[in-house]
Amino acid sequence: MKRCLQTLSSIWPYLALSAIVLILFYATGYKQNWPHWVDQELTLSYNGLLVYSGSNQEYLDHPGFFSIHLIAYLIGIANYLGFYHLQNITDLNQSSSMLESMRILIITTRHAALLTTIAYVLVAYYIAQKITRERVLSFLIALLIFISNGVFFHFTLTRTEPIAFLFLLGSLYFYIQYFNSQGKQVLSLLACLLMLFCGALNKAQVLVLAPFYFTWTYYFISAKVEGKPIESNESNDSDNPLKLASLASFIALALFYSLISSGLSLVINFGLIVFFYGLTFVSAKKVKINVFKATSLFNIFYLIAFEALNYFSFKLNQNISIFTNIEDPISMTRWLAPDPNAEKIAMDSNALYVLSKIANSLLEPLITLFSKVSSPLILVIFCLVLLYGLRKKLNKVDITFGIYSFLAFYAVSLINRTRYIDAPHYLLLAEFFLLGFALVLIRKLDSIKAQVKAVSLLIFLILLVNLVPHTRYVNLLMRKGGQPFCSSPQIFLEKIDAKRIAAECQGNPI
Numbered sequence: 278m279k280r281c282l283q284t285l286s287s288i289w290p291y292l293a294l295s296a297i298v299l300i301l302f303y304a305t306g307y308k309q310n311w312p313h314w315v316d317q318e319l320t321l322s323y324n325g326l327l328v329y330s331g332s333n334q335e336y337l338d339h340p341g342f343f344s345i346h347l348i349a350y351l352i353g354i355a356n357y358l359g360f361y362h363l364q365n366i367t368d369l370n371q372s373s374s375m376l377e378s379m380r381i382l383i384i385t386t387r388h389a390a391l392l393t394t395i396a397y398v399l400v401a402y403y404i405a406q407k408i409t410r411e412r413v414l415s416f417l418i419a420l421l422i423f424i425s426n427g428v429f430f431h432f433t434l435t436r437t438e439p440i441a442f443l444f445l446l447g448s449l450y451f452y453i454q455y456f457n458s459q460g461k462q463v464l465s466l467l468a469c470l471l472m473l474f475c476g477a478l479n480k481a482q483v484l485v486l487a488p489f490y491f492t493w494t495y496y497f498i499s500a501k502v503e504g505k506p507i508e509s510n511e512s513n514d515s516d517n518p519l520k521l522a523s524l525a526s527f528i529a530l531a532l533f534y535s536l537i538s539s540g541l542s543l544v545i546n547f548g549l550i551v552f553f554y555g556l557t558f559v560s561a562k563k564v565k566i567n568v569f570k571a572t573s574l575f576n577i578f579y580l581i582a583f584e585a586l587n588y589f590s591f592k593l594n595q596n597i598s599i600f601t602n603i604e605d606p607i608s609m610t611r612w613l614a615p616d617p618n619a620e621k622i623a624m625d626s627n628a629l630y631v632l633s634k635i636a637n638s639l640l641e642p643l644i645t646l647f648s649k650v651s652s653p654l655i656l657v658i659f660c661l662v663l664l665y666g667l668r669k670k671l672n673k674v675d676i677t678f679g680i681y682s683f684l685a686f687y688a689v690s691l692i693n694r695t696r697y698i699d700a701p702h703y704l705l706l707a708e709f710f711l712l713g714f715a716l717v718l719i720r721k722l723d724s725i726k727a728q729v730k731a732v733s734l735l736i737f738l739i740l741l742v743n744l745v746p747h748t749r750y751v752n753l754l755m756r757k758g759g760q761p762f763c764s765s766p767q768i769f770l771e772k773i774d775a776k777r778i779a780a781e782c783q784g785n786p787i
Contacts, residue, residue, distance in 0.1 A: 306756045310755075311384065312761060319768055320336055325348030339602075352385055375778050390433065394428065394439070411728075414732065427709070430702060433753040433754060438703070451469035456561065459564060460567075460571060466578050471582045491553070492685075500563050519570050522569065542605045656735075659734075659735060660714055671721070682711065683710070685710045
């Protein structure tokens, strides 16, 4: 009995958090207005049905690999439970109402957003509990993560960013763990890189933004070493083989990319491995482990993770590569040019266009931030107030970390604006830095009671600005607004019977 009570005591926050998210999902508009976000949700639903039926996914742009396979499993569960019987695209095309079949597919797909949101709050609680050892505080931190605009938006819309970002967060966690274990947990470095490329498999954009997040981890890599260091950074003759291994592994990585990339893509990929080499070098130096061993391991695991996931996804996708955007990141700029349908526009020219667009948009993230009240603005003000209040406790490292967090939020917001002027689904990627810094400052308050009050205040303020003067949360939950499906530009999906859809729209427009 005592053991049961102890188990219940340890798992109740997970159960309560899951229950909150589940109740909110099923008590609101998860079945309503299926065309609300139809662009992404229908595309993912269609590809999920393809994968469920044994075909390969056609959607290779993001490429949404894990999201699509999750949706395929959800479709399988829905078929097994008898909610409907859609085994393949032919069943969809031959159904009595294609619009109705697309509706039930999208409702199934929305459960992927439910599951990823539950994953976010549970992971947030787990990490907070591991750091604070305080259940109530950790519970409130998980709630704060949930109601923040970036995460909450994805609770109401199935997209590829949340799963990609979850993998990225896991990658950052294992990167920190490797160094804080003094290099003992070697497999943490491999796990870091496997998760990084898993994230890229779901959203190739992760690799472009990765340097901002990995630089952020440097603050959490502890320089305080108890006892004698495992390895020394001082050069000696025994280092020579490791120096050679470090150099050889980097050259191998550079040659590898030279074989699969060209033009500006090669420059970007080369810049990425130079960045990782440099960061791993200084991180190893910070914790006093052998820098050449650390960089050698990182480069070797980088190649292993890349090739392993490339092969894994290639085979699962029936020998059709979905690593295209990962190998050739400049290819993603085809969606950014003034005319994305102009096939003759060179990719390198598109990249120059993106750079010019960034140069012309330097003030836009700040305008967006200060022109409307939302969780990022609340977090910025909150952090500034705490910075002032804790000024006597903070050292130069803390201040530098804060400045970097603000700059990283701005930089990621600016880069994301090359695709959309104001993209709420990309807010998740930028808001992370503000949330992270806010929690770091809260942890520096004197008592757990003060920390609980600070997190509670943040929750109250974010809910207030979203629920009192505005109804954005409510509109998202109830799927209000959006464009009617039949009067919107039709989404091209290769195997869908577009003529039947057009005929249904004429008879019963949605």
